[in-house]
Amino acid sequence: MKNLLAMAAFILLAVSFQFCTQNAPADTAAADNAAATTGAGQSGVQDDESQKNVVQIAIGSKDHTTLVAAVKAAGLVDVLSNAGPFTVYAPTNAAFEKLPKGTVEELLKPENKAKLSNILEYHVSVAVYKPESFRDGQKVNQVNLKDITLGKQGDKLSVNGNANIIASIPASNGIIHVIDAVLLPPEQ
Amino acid sequence: MKKSLLALAALLFVIVALWQCKTRGAATSAAAGGDAQKAYVPPGKYDEFYNFVSGGFNGQVSVYGLPSGRLLKIIPVFSQFPENGYGYNEETKAMLMTSHGFVPWDDEHHISMSLTNGEQDGRWCFANANNTPRVGRIDLKTFRTTEILEIPNAGGNHSSPFITENSEYIVAGTRFSIPMDDQPDVPINTYKQNFRGTASFISIDPNDGHMKLAFQVLLPGINLDLSRSGKGPSHDWFFFSCYNSEQANTLLEVNASQKDKDFIVAINWKKAEEYAKAGKGQVKKVRYAHNTLDEKTHTATTKWENEVIMLDPKELKDFVYFMPCPKSPHGCDVNPTGEYIVGSGKLAAIIPVFSFEKMQKAIADKNFEGEYDGIPVLKYDAVLHGEVQKPGLGPLHTEFDADGNAYTSFFVSSEIVKWNVKSLQVLDRVPTYYSIGHLCVPGGDTKKPWGKYVIAYNKITKDRYLPTGPELAQSAQIYDISGDKMKLILDFPTVGEPHYANAIPAELLMKNSVKFFKLEENNHPYVAKGEGETKVTRNGNQVHVNMTAIRSHLTPDNIEGVKLGDEVYFHVTNLEQDWDIPHGFAVKGANTAEILIMPGETQTYYWKPDRVGVFPFYCTDFCSALHQEMQGYMRVSPAGANVPLKYGTGEAAPAPTESK
Incomplete structure (x- = not known):
């Protein structure tokens, strides 16, 4: 019985870690994306074709x-x-x-x-x-x-x-x- | 024992791990510069607010959910809409009738929600047409445009359709002064002598919302820009910003920016109303269209109006005053208490805030600095509450929250600045992407702002979304304003070019939303309330088809006996009495758009065949599993052919003839 409890806890632990790591890349991507777009104002627009x-x-x-x-x-x-x-x-x-x-x-x-x-x-x-x-x-x-x-x-x-x-x-x-x-x- | 300790340790570890996981998630999303969770509405869940957004050059009002930014509806007002046949079908063509004839497009800038005691009541949404001056009313039970009123003696109806606290009036103010309709032909360079602006007051029937042009106030040839009614203590007043007090008629880009100050025009509409009712105005002969959609016939008619009462403040004293306001003011906004009037000089680097109490005193004391074209000009210092110093560049519009704060958009410096109305201190600022025009706080123009969000409607998009060629969707942004600092939570593209917008709590509207029209109440002259009432009749060269649509056939679906030279009117009644089951209708080669008929409604599709042949028609809205089968044929024979009028569906269809 106690064994079972320990096992359940470990499974939960493993799942939670996986959950954590699965989330991480998405969050990081979102953060990178935001850094790329929300930091600069219009001076940050990449455009080498329009009139200056x-x-x-x-x-x-x-x-x-x-x-x-x-x-x-x-x-x-x-x-x-x-x-x-x-x-x-x-x-x-x-x-x-x-x-x-x-x-x-x-x-x-x-x-x-x-x-x-x-x-x-x-x-x-x-x-x-x-x-x-x-x-x-x-x-x-x-x-x-x-x-x-x-x-x-x-x-x-x-x-x-x-x-x-x-x-x-x-x-x-x-x-x-x-x-x-x-x-x-x-x-x- | 050992095992249970191990288990306990493991559990603790899990709890810590989960907690770390959670905090790490929170930290990451904050770092992302957007609390995206705050804009997230799970699948199947509703948004908290309806956001009614003007469409600018598309002549429509679009409705988004907040905070998700999801597009829920496009309501055509001043423009034809091929998607549902508005302005194309025979029933709604009259909605777009004006004294200039049928005008199928306009530039729709601002909206106002109807108010009771200064709070949103969810009954109607009003919209303005800038190009061919008009105001429109949308019924919020059906989300349809039900009335459009043309405004005479006006050019460029921009400062419109702003509304008084109990929806007594909406206004229409001219952006482009013009000679009045009774002396139209004057040299352009006699602008100062002959051009006039007008502020029109349109009364709203409290029962059915019907509009009536009650009176016009004659003003000098200035450009009225935006306006707001007073609230509470300032209830009786309306405030209009104006530019071009230089009265230039060419190269306004330079010539209308010469003076340090233009004006905010304060009009006591209660007094004006008394003058009008006492017959003190001049009755002017004009001609303008008043278009109304009848709820029971689902059909619009145009009534021609011939008169308007004009009130001249040079003769009828004490109801119009000018307040000097720096540098071509654009926005003119009144805070929820009604005490402060915020002018936004779009070329100024300050925001002047005027005090209504001081204005009253200055009027009582006759504290004037002079007159402008016969109208008293109050002393700037006598009416000023104070100035927000260097808040940003290019202030345009201001909305309010319920905590005494104002949110002003800055076009040139591309930001929203939060400031305290009383202390005039700047509290926070956030960049917008890019060059914001209007902004909206839910209820932010009323006595009772709902707060929570401020939405930026930006004029420049550039790189915010995936590129789509030279023309880009306009960009909007939602900021959470529930804390001290404004936080960007969502970007969303919009249709048309949003100018002003309002947001209203969902529960105020959704409970009233109509699901279908009752067939038994349909009084359309060509309705067929059942398949037994369908028929085809000829009246000279006009052929009228009283047709029905129900899952999944049209009745009649085989029609013969139409001849080249005939004009065919398909009057299609949707027999369904079920939510969200519209049927559409179209015929090959017709020079019009489809019609989209709501359950219980009748709409009419006009078609003049251009050749002999057999023409398919069909339902254009996927309505059932047998939608593809929902079709029919009309045979068109040569003029003078001896083909009798025959029609039917199934057994009732014209019998097959033997091939020779």
């Missing part, structure tokens, strides 16, 4: 490595990979170098994320402003809710009077205007 979005264009430009690093630090990669439409004023590395020494390094520190985001969001409008639609003196409200002023003198386009647009690149989710100075938002 504003982030992909910036990442592909050797003149914008500072901007890309800043966009990553501010956590705006997914935001700018979304449907938009965006107009991004993209300062070159040289533009960032015009800032006082140490400014960029300071802004890239995690504790300054809000400040960095505010500056970057001052470089983005949720609309497409093509060169031909610029009007001199036109005010445009940016993502950080502050206005920039567009300038148009003949063919020369500028922002806030001091940043010149040196190239304009259409993107799948908007347009990039490459500028030669960083735009600094007005204080509150």
